[in-house]
Amino acid sequence: MAAYERIAGDLRRSIRDGQLKPGTQLPAETQLAEQYGRSVPTIREALRLLRDEGLIEKQHGKGNFVRKARTPVLRTNDRHQWEKDRVREPLEQRAETGATEHDTGLTVNDLVFHAAYSEAKAGEELAGLFGIPEGAALVERTYRTRYAAERAPFALVTSYLIRDLVAENPALLDADNEPWPGGTQSQLASVGIELDRIEERLFARPPTPEEAEELDLPAGTSVIQLRKTSYDTDNRPVEISFVVLPGDRTELLFTTPLERW
Amino acid sequence: MAAYERIAGDLRRSIRDGQLKPGTQLPAETQLAEQYGRSVPTIREALRLLRDEGLIEKQHGKGNFVRKARTPVLRTNDRHQWEKDRVREPLEQRAETGATEHDTGLTVNDLVFHAAYSEAKAGEELAGLFGIPEGAALVERTYRTRYAAERAPFALVTSYLIRDLVAENPALLDADNEPWPGGTQSQLASVGIELDRIEERLFARPPTPEEAEELDLPAGTSVIQLRKTSYDTDNRPVEISFVVLPGDRTELLFTTPLERW
């Protein structure tokens, strides 16, 4: 086994069994090099392994530190309730006071939204998912949701609607109407669409550099990529959202009721 | 910006826009070094970035290759149906023929199970989750599920039951009874437990080296860590499972029915 792997294993053990507590600074690379009788690049190789596993954090000019766990944001599939508490009611209160700050971002409770609308034509993937011809007109909404106290958003969302289905309510084509009062379900009801169920598909992967930048993800973290499809009562996809969530501070909670036997 | 970052960006672009197709071999490191006018270590640094992003794959002695996407296994929360089709019915057929191969692994359809049972005492975390005193007796079941055609399992599961709740059906304490005929829900019904719902909490992170080994995960992949809790109709946790899924070949699908408005 390579020297850097043995050293990494040694440090990993110390971190796991609590000898090196979260937040602790590791000895300097030159120190470790001397201690293990190896060159600095070899030590750095070992530290890189630990960083990629999410065990340590490198801070240029300061040192290497045992990473602290972050307390994740909980996202539930019983989201109606969640959105209602966190977003809609405060929003409706806000509406009464007449405050508006779209465009540059809208602060509701302790959440900040940034939304942008544009028109898009269905590509191959979206056409297939919606079951519509390629090139059909879609409304594309991209938004970021962020806690006011934090600098990075906790969700990157791009959402698509079939334009012709929602065109009769112009408010749905207007970014100033974001976030939607009453939520997706009630907004879509305004154009006669009744939702039946939501399907969420997800998997995990390392972030792209762009995502790492935007979500402020350190090395050694993952993202959850999620595709959410809302179906109407005729079993047709009405809204499709692509969501990227930071793995180090998101916990998803799904509750599935069981049929009794 | 550092030279290795520019080079990585350059290659990343080529991969994304399809100039370098999945499966293609990249030029040798010495070639790239000459091509970019940089030393080999600098090139290797760039390639490491791409590997950590999951874009390329290194093969010792052969070369660097653009990684191919894997087609993921779909796991749904409507799992009754899934398990029924894939596991239970074939299992019941098998039971009739009298074949048994527990212990060393049990092949049903094209799935292979490995299960091990042991007794455990509730530690702090599990006691809290179950709402029982620390030190209470639990049944611990660990199992691996694998497709017969593949060498690595697609799930690492450790599952806990409160021993006193299931003790009256000795079959539930016996690894030879694995996987459970009729599934969890019907097995628990045999000791008078009626399940009400399942809660699944999940997040994503890089794999530990042990997980990478066992799941045969290359660098540049993530795992999904999932905690599944089954509640009975008295709202008490009955079974708690800790699941680790390989991010590069698992897709989770959750369906949430909406209440009509």
Next chain:
DNA sequence: AGCCTCAACTCCTAAAGAGGACTTGAGGAC
């Protein structure tokens, strides 16, 4: 007190070089 400078510490980028280990295919021995 407040501010500035600077030295000392940290990690980061880059190079060149030596040897090792894995993979493959060509060529020869049988």
Next chain:
DNA sequence: GTCCTCAAGTCCTCTTTAGGAGTTGAGGCT
């Protein structure tokens, strides 16, 4: 034809050396 050997290609590990860049605190200046 089959098998073996071997060379050439690949990436991997480790060292030494050099300079750059971010962070912090001590000390002096104002």
